[in-house]
Amino acid sequence: MGLIPSAWAQQIKPSPTLEVKLIADRLRLKGKQIYDFGIGEMNPELPVPHLLKAAISQAVMDDATHYSPEAGDPELLEAIHADLHLFGLSYSPSEIVVCPGPKDAVFKICMTMLNPSSRRNRLVSFAPIYESYENLPILLTGKPPIVLQTDAHFLPDLNQLADLLNQDDTVALIVLNSPNNPTGTVYPPSLLQELAEIIGKHEQICVLSDEVYRTVVYDGLEHVSIASYLPNQTLLVGGMSKEVSGTGLRLGFVAGPEAVMQVIANVEGNTSSCVNLPTQKGYAHFLRKDADLRLRHQVRDALCLRREALMKRFSELVKGAVWERPSGAFYFFPDMHLYCGRRTPEGQLLNTDEALALYLIESANVVTVPGSKFQRPGHLRFAYAVSLETINAGIQRLAEALDQLCA
Numbered sequence: 001m002g003l004i005p006s007a008w009a010q011q012i013k014p015s016p017t018l019e020v021k022l023i024a025d026r027l028r029l030k031g032k033q034i035y036d037f038g039i040g041e042m043n044p045e046l047p048v049p050h051l052l053k054a055a056i057s058q059a060v061m062d063d064a065t066h067y068s069p070e071a072g073d074p075e076l077l078e079a080i081h082a083d084l085h086l087f088g089l090s091y092s093p094s095e096i097v098v099c100p101g102p103k104d105a106v107f108k109i110c111m112t113m114l115n116p117s118s119r120r121n122r123l124v125s126f127a128p129i130y131e132s133y134e135n136l137p138i139l140l141t142g143k144p145p146i147v148l149q150t151d152a153h154f155l156p157d158l159n160q161l162a163d164l165l166n167q168d169d170t171v172a173l174i175v176l177n178s179p180n181n182p183t184g185t186v187y188p189p190s191l192l193q194e195l196a197e198i199i200g201k202h203e204q205i206c207v208l209s210d211e212v213y214r215t216v217v218y219d220g221l222e223h224v225s226i227a228s229y230l231p232n233q234t235l236l237v238g239g240m241s242k243e244v245s246g247t248g249l250r251l252g253f254v255a256g257p258e259a260v261m262q263v264i265a266n267v268e269g270n271t272s273s274c275v276n277l278p279t280q281k282g283y284a285h286f287l288r289k290d291a292d293l294r295l296r297h298q299v300r301d302a303l304c305l306r307r308e309a310l311m312k313r314f315s316e317l318v319k320g321a322v323w324e325r326p327s328g329a330f331y332f333f334p335d336m337h338l339y340c341g342r343r344t345p346e347g348q349l350l351n352t353d354e355a356l357a358l359y360l361i362e363s364a365n366v367v368t369v370p371g372s373k374f375q376r377p378g379h380l381r382f383a384y385a386v387s388l389e390t391i392n393a394g395i396q397r398l399a400e401a402l403d404q405l406c407a
């Protein structure tokens with residue numbers, strides 16, 4: 001008998017976005033021109049700011065290559081504390097823990113807050129749901145998340161949530177993600193306040209507020225965290241990945257009530273030891289220099305240009321899609337139901353969004369992620385942190401391929 005991985009670990013699915021990245025990379029290797037709306041990453045279109053790269057390199061040259069305290073380098077904790085003030089949040093450095101990437105921060109919250117042997121051990125989230133929230137509760141407790149659908153604007157139904165919390169005493173953790181992946185939806189402050197009122201009635205329930213896109217909100221909106229309304233029950237996740245193109249630099253953080261943060265710091269110390277110190281030093285320097293958010297707003301403005309180009313192109317060329325205009329992050333999530341159920345020129349039936357996405361890759365070299373990977377079938381996710389040329393030519397190719405489908 002060979003090695004047997006844990007039954008829970010065996011149930012988790014591969015990351016769909018990383019899977020799509022593999023497909024795109026394979027096509028690229030074959031020398032194909034790819035229109036890649038697959039992975040949610042700004043590199044190489046909007047690279048890491050020079051200031052940050054230089055500070056990381058300098059930290060390496062200064063031999064800042066030892067362990068930091070498990071919760072993070074004090075210099076960085078101080079800088080994150082000051083940065084959170086810019087978003088109206090007041091956390092002391094002892095209420096912050098730095099982790100190797102936002103996904104890892106999410107993992108450590110789940111490890112800390114989901115107790116497999118307790119009755120209260122379920123994670124609740126809203127569909128469309130980001131991959132980690134689907135897989136992590138299975139890995140850690142053997143139980144899938146309780147997934148509540150959202151409305152046509154991708155907003156949660158408050159009555160449904162209130163009913164669930166009143167009737168079901170197994171809920172431990174509720175995940176909110178605004179600005180949202182994969183929809184680009186930004187929750188209005190009034191909704192966050194109402195959510196806080198509902199959840200605040202159940203003081204054992206924790207909110208994991210995933211705010212990795214907090215600096216990417218458009219149309220003059222301001223990012224608001226549920227932590228402003230429910231600080232004692234919220235664990236906030238932020239990080240470098242989507243604010244400064246730092247996906248490969250791997251730095252995220254959690255902020256929350258001190259007693260829980262001490263436990264998360266112990267989890268961090270026993271698993272990752274700490275985040276690589278040059279990145280921590282570099283990010284601290286960056287946050288201090290970007291105290292007016294100017295550099296991060298430049299990134300937001302560049303992404304906003306791309307959103308406009310994508311919306312324009314889509315409305316001109318893709319007549320059968322129905323969509324919500326995204327207000328944040330860099331994702332667009334149109335409803336493509338009209339095209340699911342059509343046939344290719346060769347007569348193949350495209351009866352699912354996955355079949356449609358595959359057809360678009362094969363016939364137009366356009367890479368997207370099917371909505372069913374986020375538990376919202378019939379949609380496609382477009383990550384639009386790409387060049388304007390990719391947007392213009394890619395949507396043209398997509399429209400031509402869609403026009404070839406027969407009813």
Ligand SMILES: Cc1ncc(COP(=O)(O)O)c(C=O)c1O
Nearest residue numbers: 040101102103130181212241247
């Ligand atoms: C909502 C959300 N949270 C967390 C993450 C994880 O970021 P990373 O993979 O850089 O750790 C992502 C990445 O796409 C995301 O979209």
